[in-house]
Amino acid sequence: MYYVELLLVGLIWGCTYAMMALGLTLVYGLLRILHVAQATVFTLGAYIGLLAANHTGSLAAAFVTGALAAGALGPLIYRLVYQPILDRPPFVALVASIGVLVAMEDGFRLLFGPYGLSFENNVWFTTTYSFAGMTVNLVQVWMVVAAVLLLSAFAVFATRTRAGVAWRATVSDPAMAESFGISVTGVRYVNFLIASVLAGVAGVLVGLLNNLVEPGMGGVIAYKGLAIIVLGGLGSVPGTLAASLVLGVVESYGTVFLDKLLDRDAIAFLFLIVVLMIRPHGLLGAR
Amino acid sequence: MLELRGFGCGYGLVQAVEGLDLVVRGGEITALLGPNGAGKTSTIMAIAGHVETHAGTIEFLGEDITRLAPAERTRRGIALAPEGRRIFPDLTVAENLLVGGYTHAAAEAARAEESVLTLFPRLRERLRQHAGSLSGGEQQMLAIGRALMARPKLLMVDELSLGLMPAMVDLCFKALLELKRQGIGVLLVEQNTKRALAAADRVVVLVSGRTAYAADGEQARRDPDMVESFLGLKEMT
Numbered sequence: 001m002y003y004v005e006l007l008l009v010g011l012i013w014g015c016t017y018a019m020m021a022l023g024l025t026l027v028y029g030l031l032r033i034l035h036v037a038q039a040t041v042f043t044l045g046a047y048i049g050l051l052a053a054n055h056t057g058s059l060a061a062a063f064v065t066g067a068l069a070a071g072a073l074g075p076l077i078y079r080l081v082y083q084p085i086l087d088r089p090p091f092v093a094l095v096a097s098i099g100v101l102v103a104m105e106d107g108f109r110l111l112f113g114p115y116g117l118s119f120e121n122n123v124w125f126t127t128t129y130s131f132a133g134m135t136v137n138l139v140q141v142w143m144v145v146a147a148v149l150l151l152s153a154f155a156v157f158a159t160r161t162r163a164g165v166a167w168r169a170t171v172s173d174p175a176m177a178e179s180f181g182i183s184v185t186g187v188r189y190v191n192f193l194i195a196s197v198l199a200g201v202a203g204v205l206v207g208l209l210n211n212l213v214e215p216g217m218g219g220v221i222a223y224k225g226l227a228i229i230v231l232g233g234l235g236s237v238p239g240t241l242a243a244s245l246v247l248g249v250v251e252s253y254g255t256v257f258l259d260k261l262l263d264r265d266a267i268a269f270l271f272l273i274v275v276l277m278i279r280p281h282g283l284l285g286a287r
Numbered sequence: 288m289l290e291l292r293g294f295g296c297g298y299g300l301v302q303a304v305e306g307l308d309l310v311v312r313g314g315e316i317t318a319l320l321g322p323n324g325a326g327k328t329s330t331i332m333a334i335a336g337h338v339e340t341h342a343g344t345i346e347f348l349g350e351d352i353t354r355l356a357p358a359e360r361t362r363r364g365i366a367l368a369p370e371g372r373r374i375f376p377d378l379t380v381a382e383n384l385l386v387g388g389y390t391h392a393a394a395e396a397a398r399a400e401e402s403v404l405t406l407f408p409r410l411r412e413r414l415r416q417h418a419g420s421l422s423g424g425e426q427q428m429l430a431i432g433r434a435l436m437a438r439p440k441l442l443m444v445d446e447l448s449l450g451l452m453p454a455m456v457d458l459c460f461k462a463l464l465e466l467k468r469q470g471i472g473v474l475l476v477e478q479n480t481k482r483a484l485a486a487a488d489r490v491v492v493l494v495s496g497r498t499a500y501a502a503d504g505e506q507a508r509r510d511p512d513m514v515e516s517f518l519g520l521k522e523m524t
């Protein structure tokens with residue numbers, strides 16, 4: 001039963017990784033930028049969500065405001081940081097992205113203090129369900145539900161709407177897509193909006209699960225997100241989702257079997273190195 | 288409907304084409320021929336707005352379009368089936384067509400799709416299939432069909448028959464003749480000289496970015512050896 005529980009916990013984390021990593025894959029697929037600053041969007045979502053929850057007492061308000069704030073910040077980073085340097089080599093954007101992350105982390109520290117904030121009334125954390133000898137809390141349930149809902153909504157958008165088809169065409173051949181009258185700039189904003197809303201919601205969820213929101217909380221998950229999109233084969237959406245779940249589970253077992261040697265966050269990178277040695281194009285990649 | 292005068296294009300400091308005069312009329316096919324590297328693709332891509340025009344003017348329906356963005360040229364009625372076809376491989380056939388008709392309202396796009404599927408019935412059977420899984424000939428049909436979704440007045444096709452089975456080449460040429468009958472002007476780049484000459488109302492041969500031969504179709508058909516002799520020439524500098 002213990003092993004099943006580990007599997008469950010791993011999949012729950014995997015869902016949250018997926019919400020974070022999908023955005024990184026979307027940005028990479030469209031612009032070939034490793035959007036490390038996504039971590040900042042995640043953290044902002046968590047802070048704004050926490051402030052809203054503590055102010056209004058409503059967790060629903062936390063998600064709405066967190067998603068809105070994140071959804072505003074991501075496109076803003078595109079406009080102010082990436083757009084002016086799009087014609088430079090990709091590492092320029094990567095360095096700029098890391099700069100944004102570091103600066104924003106200090107910004108959070110100045111604004112909200114270095115030690116982090118907690119939810120005053122985290123009912124989801126204290127509401128627990130027991131079944132078959134396992135216990136999960138309501139935050140964990142929502143981690144799965146939110147991921148399934150948002151990722152399904154994304155799939156519907158991508159395959160069933162005009163804008164979604166235009167977005168996929170742009171990813172595949174921007175110059176051709178633009179010549180048919182698709183606004184490539186519009187597609188980029190939508191891309192950052194989707195990525196950022198997913199990250200913002202993930203931020204609120206992780207804040208609730210740890211009952212702590214602190215300035216550096218996005219760093220680790222963003223770097224893991226990068227590991228995941230490499231594992232998923234860079235730019236592949238199904239690969240990203242698979243890699244997220246696999247990493248969640250590997251970490252979950254790893255913390256039990258390797259805890260004398262490695263901490264949880266190091267496992268992700270050990271796993272990345274091992275997989276890339278065996279399958280250089282990622283888990284689902286060609287060959 | 289399309290007229291290039293003293294046209295030159297290229298890439299930064301590299302001049303690919305110089306001093307080209309070329310005309311395409313509605314309901315006519317102009318064949319643009321020449322050996323590899325002559326500048327045919329550069330010319331077509333410059334007319335579509337993807338390559339920089341360095342000299343001269345591009346006039347379309349009596350208006351100077353030399354400086355317009357590619358999408359604006361599409362809106363005015365210039366459509367492109369580019370070299371290498373550049374269909375969207377991960378999109379289905381239906382989605383590729385949707386993108387082709389992106390500037391039109393749903394009703395207009397539906398009418399355009401219907402006429403494309405009448406022209407290429409094979410595409411109708413493959414609507415839900417990923418474009419990347421089509422055969423070369425079907426991909427070419429899709430590239431032309433996607434271009435036609437914008438309801439163009441001028442269609443440009445770069446390397447129509449390259450890599451296609453002969454039966455597919457027949458189908459594609461038949462489609463061009465049908466479009467010509469409908470009054471659409473066609474600018475055709477084609478390696479298969481015999482086929483191109485048979486269909487063309489005008490012929491221009493480019494060698495090393497300059498016009499080596501220009502004539503109407505009648506005349507070019509009378510001296511095919513003349514045309515061939517230019518195509519045999521290697522790129523000169």
Ligand SMILES: Nc1ncnc2c1ncn2[C@@H]1O[C@H](COP(=O)(O)OP(=O)(O)O)[C@@H](O)[C@H]1O
Pocket residue numbers: 298301303321322323324325326327328329330
């Ligand atoms: N992207 C490019 N950058 C620089 N030069 C190019 C580019 N594309 C083509 N050329 C050059 O322009 C000339 C014409 O090429 P192209 O138009 O492709 O010829 P064709 O289609 O007749 O084979 C060639 O000398 C080629 O090397």
Ligand SMILES: [Mg+2]
Pocket residue numbers: 327328329370
């Ligand atoms: Mg060419």
